[in-house]
């Protein structure tokens with residue numbers, strides 16, 4: 847799994863729709879990828895905040911912003 851794969855699975859991950867295998871792949875990837883770990887933690891916190899107000903769907907706009915930010919950083923770190 848790479849960063850793009852992980853981001854593609856993020857919504858299902860938080861909706862608890864992923865297979866055990868995929869969840870494990872995400873766990874392994876985030877263990878070795880600081881950027882994705884940050885995205886995962888940030889998204890989780892965001893969802894928890896929204897859950898408090900009964901609105902917990904991550905907006906596609908937020909997802910887009912996270913996606914762009916993480917991809918920019920991942921590409922940066924490979925230079």
Ligand SMILES: [Zn+2]
Pocket residue numbers: 848849852875879881882920
């Ligand atoms: Zn990553």
